[in-house]
Amino acid sequence: MSELLDLLHRHRIVAILRGIEAQHADRAAQAIIDGGVRLLEVTMNTDGATAIINQWRTKFGDGEARIGAGTVLDVEMAREAVAAGAQFIISPNLDEEVVAYGAERGVSVWPGCMTPTEIVRAWKAGAEAVKVFPMASLGVKYLAEIRAPLNNIPMLATGGVDIDNIGDYFRAGACAVGMGSKLVNLDWIRAGEYDRVTERVRQFVDVAAKLQGMK
Numbered sequence: 001m002s003e004l005l006d007l008l009h010r011h012r013i014v015a016i017l018r019g020i021e022a023q024h025a026d027r028a029a030q031a032i033i034d035g036g037v038r039l040l041e042v043t044m045n046t047d048g049a050t051a052i053i054n055q056w057r058t059k060f061g062d063g064e065a066r067i068g069a070g071t072v073l074d075v076e077m078a079r080e081a082v083a084a085g086a087q088f089i090i091s092p093n094l095d096e097e098v099v100a101y102g103a104e105r106g107v108s109v110w111p112g113c114m115t116p117t118e119i120v121r122a123w124k125a126g127a128e129a130v131k132v133f134p135m136a137s138l139g140v141k142y143l144a145e146i147r148a149p150l151n152n153i154p155m156l157a158t159g160g161v162d163i164d165n166i167g168d169y170f171r172a173g174a175c176a177v178g179m180g181s182k183l184v185n186l187d188w189i190r191a192g193e194y195d196r197v198t199e200r201v202r203q204f205v206d207v208a209a210k211l212q213g214m215k
Contacts, residue, residue: 004088004108005128005154007066008176011038012208014090014156015201016070016180017052018043024189025052026059031194032184033064035201041090041178043071050084057085075101082107090156090178092133094118096125110156114138116146119153129154131178136160140172147173163203170211179204 008014015037020028029040040056042049049069056067068088069081075097078089082105089102092112102109103126112133113119122130132143136159143157157169158178169177183204188196 002108002128004066007039008110008129008156009154011036012170012176012212013037013183013204014039014041014068014158014176014178015183016041016043016158016178017046017184018070018180019046019186020052020189022048022052026055027194028184028189028197029056029060029065031189031197032201033060035198036205037183037201038065039068039088040065041068041070041088044069044073044077044081045071050080053081053084053086057087061085061087072098074098078102078109090131092131094122094125096121099125099127112158116150119146119150119155123153129156129175131156131158132174134159135169140165140168143169143174144172163207166204166207167211170208177208 015032042052053067061067066087069086070090072078072081072089072091078098078101088108090110094111094113099109109127110129110131111122111127112131113122119130132155135157154175156176156178157174161177161179162182
């Protein structure tokens, strides 16, 4: 098990930042880290994503958190992300070339998959974990069904997670969840309400910790 996969299993939440502005990025990241989340993802379709990844890696990436790139669709985007300092890569799709690129460079890649066929293809290509997406549409019953025969493949469930149902995702077999606006409210960040961000994150972290035995 790689260090990143171990962190995914232990911390169980990946914070997804899409559309964060550069001027708010550092304080937003600090607020999330203060709340207890240690895996932070900037999506590559965010303006200035690589610059944010680079500055977060410089400021937080050695001890406080691990910094990743999301919405990485192909190898060219993977190159840009890794050059910026991304320590892990998450995609909404499966591209075996991206998985291989990450493996060659010691960068964890968790590709997006929906079907059992895609999940097994990703696993055989070298992905240590897969992102099951879009979970808001598929539902936790779907996750439970595919986990039954594929229980040896760690699954990061992304989409639809909130404070009331996060336990359902873990009970269905997710090793971790990816969360965007339900975890990090960008309006609060833009208003400078970082304490509210930290408190919201802490609520999710506390629930995840209580449910730690569910895998």
